[in-house]
Amino acid sequence: GENVEQHPSTLSVQEGDSAVIKCTYSDSASNYFPWYKQELGKGPQLIIDIRSNVGEKKDQRIAVTLNKTAKHFSLHITETQPEDSAVYFCAASEGSGGYQKVTFGIGTKLQVIP
Amino acid sequence: EPEVTQTPSHQVTQMGQEVILRCVPISNHLYFYWYRQILGQKVEFLVSFYNNEISEKSEIFDDQFSVERPDGSNFTLKIRSTKLEDSAMYFCASSEQPGLNTGELFFGEGSRLTVL
Numbered sequence: 001g002e003n004v005e006q007h008p009s010t011l012s013v014q015e016g017d018s019a020v021i022k023c024t025y026s027d028s029a030s031n032y033f034p035w036y037k038q039e040l041g042k043g044p045q046l047i048i049d050i051r052s053n054v055g056e057k058k059d060q061r062i063a064v065t066l067n068k069t070a071k072h073f074s075l076h077i078t079e080t081q082p083e084d085s086a087v088y089f090c091a092a093s094e095g096s097g098g099y100q101k102v103t104f105g106i107g108t109k110l111q112v113i114p
Numbered sequence: 115e116p117e118v119t120q121t122p123s124h125q126v127t128q129m130g131q132e133v134i135l136r137c138v139p140i141s142n143h144l145y146f147y148w149y150r151q152i153l154g155q156k157v158e159f160l161v162s163f164y165n166n167e168i169s170e171k172s173e174i175f176d177d178q179f180s181v182e183r184p185d186g187s188n189f190t191l192k193i194r195s196t197k198l199e200d201s202a203m204y205f206c207a208s209s210e211q212p213g214l215n216t217g218e219l220f221f222g223e224g225s226r227l228t229v230l
Binding site: 034036041042043044045046049089100101102103104105106107 | 118145147155156157158159162170205207209218219220221222223224
């Protein structure tokens, strides 16, 4: 089955700096790579995703990159703000249509220091 | 905005007792899932459910677990005889009907299960 490795496990940055979280996956059949943000006491919420036919995607201060050959994908958050503090999970999925069986990474606890 | 709702938010039970966790998925979604997160660990897939049957399950989802969609709105996870190691946050999720290819899983806020 799929295995997703994620690092770092914790990350502290100064407000305004950038944060980068990196993940690798093992199953070359995976074709969908979502990133989730989990705030304390809440469920994971999708913040951005990328499909295997795309190398990069950006949404305001958040960007994801995907290197299919190396099976690497990364999350970049620029101009970090205190409200970005949360646990971020990368994930990989081999899904079709509406069905997604998502395999999560271990999570990265991001702390943005004001 | 439509959301997945879960009850209870926290349940404490004695080892060996049966527990039922309830979920109301988003109304037009057809795929339903349960995930589990043991404290400090990754979110793990338990089971997926479609068209009134299990479509996939993990090795964690053994005979003590069962899922059911008893009516048109609820989706339940039953743990027949709880063990200490079942203590975790259980997340329900749902995703859209086939063909839309959005891929997004919508998660509920979770039900924390504590087994004593």
